[in-house]
Amino acid sequence: MSGRRLGICPKASLVAAFAMALTILSVVPAAAATLLRVSWNANSEPDLAGYRLRFGTISGSYGSPINVGRVTSFDLTGLSASGTYYVVVTAYDASGNESGFSNEVSGQPSTVAGPAPTIGSVLELSTRSQYILESGRHSVSITGTNFQIGATVNFGPDITAGTASVTGSTQITVTIDVGATAAVGWRTAIVTNPDGGTGSLSQALSVARNADINHDCLVDGGDLNLLALAWNSISTDARYNSAADLDGDGQVDGDDMTIFGEYFGTRLLVCP
Numbered sequence: 001m002s003g004r005r006l007g008i009c010p011k012a013s014l015v016a017a018f019a020m021a022l023t024i025l026s027v028v029p030a031a032a033a034t035l036l037r038v039s040w041n042a043n044s045e046p047d048l049a050g051y052r053l054r055f056g057t058i059s060g061s062y063g064s065p066i067n068v069g070r071v072t073s074f075d076l077t078g079l080s081a082s083g084t085y086y087v088v089v090t091a092y093d094a095s096g097n098e099s100g101f102s103n104e105v106s107g108q109p110s111t112v113a114g115p116a117p118t119i120g121s122v123l124e125l126s127t128r129s130q131y132i133l134e135s136g137r138h139s140v141s142i143t144g145t146n147f148q149i150g151a152t153v154n155f156g157p158d159i160t161a162g163t164a165s166v167t168g169s170t171q172i173t174v175t176i177d178v179g180a181t182a183a184v185g186w187r188t189a190i191v192t193n194p195d196g197g198t199g200s201l202s203q204a205l206s207v208a209r210n211a212d213i214n215h216d217c218l219v220d221g222g223d224l225n226l227l228a229l230a231w232n233s234i235s236t237d238a239r240y241n242s243a244a245d246l247d248g249d250g251q252v253d254g255d256d257m258t259i260f261g262e263y264f265g266t267r268l269l270v271c272p
Helices: 009-022 221-229 254-263
Strands: 034-039 050-057 066-069 071-079 083-094 105-107 119-122 131-133 135-144 152-154 160-161 165-167 173-178 185-194 198-208
Touching: 034 083, 050 071, 066 135, 066 173, 119 185, 131 135, 131 254, 135 185, 135 198, 152 160, 152 173, 221 254
Parallel strands: 119 198, 131 198
Antiparallel strands: 034 071, 050 066, 050 083, 083 105, 119 135, 135 173, 152 185, 160 173, 165 173, 185 198
């Protein structure tokens, strides 16, 4: 084939096959890149050496050719999910003779969900515990898998999560504000990736009443005294103090002391 064009008019064979075989998709891996996958039928020339692919964002205007070798599909990576791309393919022989362009095809990548996130644990950072106080601001760490940049976090009603900071694909740090009317008890954590994939963990965090029982912005001995005065009381007892019933179960007992112990000595970011 030296010194001549491809003899079987590969442009014609590519025109018919390329238009039918084009496949377009996108994926969202950890780097949140998109790709456009192009495929075509093989050319039948015996001295075929390979194919070159050209693409651009304007019809009829392409960048430098990409030598893809003797393959019949190729993935263009690093594309914009909102862009439209125009693609042509040529065939060439061992001497470097090249066919004309195939017909042009175009497509816009669409989003295909990647692996769904999973949540292994959720901890309040100042105490490294699962307890968060009502009427407070907390930094929370979430560990798991398949987290994507731009993921959002939800803990249910009356808890507002800020912008999540994703480290690799296995950790999220986020600041949450717990409203004064947030219901006491366990909450489910939900992480939603930008591609729509979601993961959840039940009983991830427990909302507790504010351990700053005397409302001086510090969880200290004064609060411990109030807890002791109400110790082992139930809601029908005269000495029962609902503010000391940190888990809201109607009894001041060891569970409340556990919550108090997690925050003892802590100056709260938000005062009650």
